[in-house]
Amino acid sequence: MSMTSTNRQSRTWWQKNQQTLTPWLFLTPGLIMFAVYVVWPIFASFQISFYDYDGLSPKEYIGTANYSELWGDRAFKTSLYNNVIWLVLYMLAVPLGLMIAIFLNQNVRGIRIYKSLFFFPFVISQVVVGLMFAWFYAPNFGLLYKVIEFFTGKGIAILASPTYATYGIIAAGLWPQIAYVMILYLTGLNNVSPDQVEAARLDGAKGFKMLWYVILPQLRPATFIAVVVTVIGALRSFDLVSIMTNGGPFGSTRVLSYYMYEQALSEYGFRMGYGAAIAVVLFGIMMFFISGFVWKMLRDERGMS
């Protein structure tokens, strides 16, 4: 008597579909959490942006009035402009991270300690980074202030100047971001095939030519991730702005994420609808980049398969 023939008719529905169902079963808790805590709030934000809502009293429908007000709002324009500056300058993290990764990609004794030390800025909380840089820039006792005073006779308080403050905060943000990109590239450099490097060396490639034509193309996936992560980091720059300047001086370092917080959730902000409208705009900007990345990823996968 064979086992298979007697068992065939008594296979349950579950046994028949087990292969296809099990992955979904494992995904379900995660999917539910994602749907409840990520997807639904996105739609709720869309909805709230059409209302005038202070978080305490009932909502009042006002259509697209929040958006038309945003259009003429000077603080919104400043925030948008600052976000663009953040995006552009944050991109410096990619080449700088690459340079440090290449520099650290040696087999010198104790190189792992140096790699850890270089990675350290990313590990500490952004709030701590912001606080340290705020002290670094502070007038009267800050190190940078004293250095500038030593060289030029009159110190510049970077965070007090409406023109320089944003750049000061971006510098603070670049410190951990470069560390992050550096680690991505170190991993990528580990995967660079030594055969190609050997072959190129035999062909006489050296220095910059070697980097550009042999190494960088192999680092393409790492570059892609580094760019994605840097763009997201630039658009999410809430912690640093909040700790270092509170959006000041008089709103000149505001970014969209901080402006949204100020309008909806802060001590002086009771306008949930308006904050939601700002959040929707920020979401739109992020979706623009994310769609670009996903499209490129899909194209690469299709191209390879």
Next chain:
Amino acid sequence: MLTTKRTAGVALAIALLSGTTALAETRTLSYYADYDPNPLAAMEALILEFEAANPDIDVVLQNFDHEGYKTAIRNFLTTDAPDLANWYAGNRMAPFVDAGQFLDVTDVWDANGLNESLASAAASMTMDGKKWGIPYTYYQWGMYFNKDAYAAAGAEIPANYEEFVANCELFKAAGIDCLTTGTSALWPGAGIFDYMNLRTNGYEFHNALTSGDIAWTDDRVRATFANWAKVVPYITADHAAIDWQDAAALMSQGKAANYVMGNFAVATFKDGGMTDENLGFMAFPEIDASIPRAEEAPTDTIHIPAGAKNVEDAKTFLAFIASADAQTKLNAALGQLPINAGSTVGDDPFIKAGFELLSTTPGGIAQFFDRDAPAEMAKLGMEGFQEFMVLPENLDDILERLEAARERIYK
């Protein structure tokens, strides 16, 4: 064997039950607050006193971080309301009163004669003719100064604003900032505006301005800024990057001479090395002799949220806090002034000076810009004041922006 186990089991059950019934007799009051360490200790001592007088009430105090509390309150009032909550008087409590989140406690005021004993703060606790909480402390604002800095520059205590500005030249020659402030959190600058406005145009005008009845582009507002502009060149250069505590350090070190601040700053000045001998206090200098002097005295309060579970005991607690004795003890630790007319004031020279100042104020008592004006207007106003102090040439733009905001906010 079995009987011993059983008896032990029964005994345990009886012990547990009697324990729980004993606990069930005390009612709890949950109290959410945002005290700094010294006042927290005083409030906890007061709570012990209250519990001794009312053995069947157990007050559970949960203290929040001072700044975090201002955001937390909007969450817990609607979700998990305590029986008592700290907040502020005047326009600052308006969003919660309008949303029905605070309980009307006019009965507590009437039953305990508080309309007489807490008369000085009664107006700021009233909305729609009803009372919405109990004020327990207020503190004076004014001009603190470093007497040693005055001596170093050879300046005399000014009798009016003109002399004050003239002194500024002397301070500048001695390399001292005439007026210091730290506006990174914005509100210290509003203190200077409030006083400039109160001195230039008076209490009624200031109140009307913060209530949205007067245009920001009005000539009288421009007059306030014109007076302010006289002292702007002598204000600490990078105030927009420093906290008020850093500015206080400047004055303690003698690098600045004057500071428009509230009395809570005295502790910080003393920590920085100042003593009763070299720390001075005076009312903000007079600008226009024909205007009755008005002062600022922000009031802190305790309210009963609408979602409170134990309203009766909460009202008992409020009546206790409103009493002269409780207010004396709490304010002794806070270093501030009790509202209750029957309370006694501490021996500290600054407290006495403040009490003197506030009880002889003919003009009226303002609550501070970010409490008198609605939240959004306050934020925009304070940003405008900071911008004016950094870039005084932007005044027209600032006033027009504030005016446009006024149209929108005070519908």
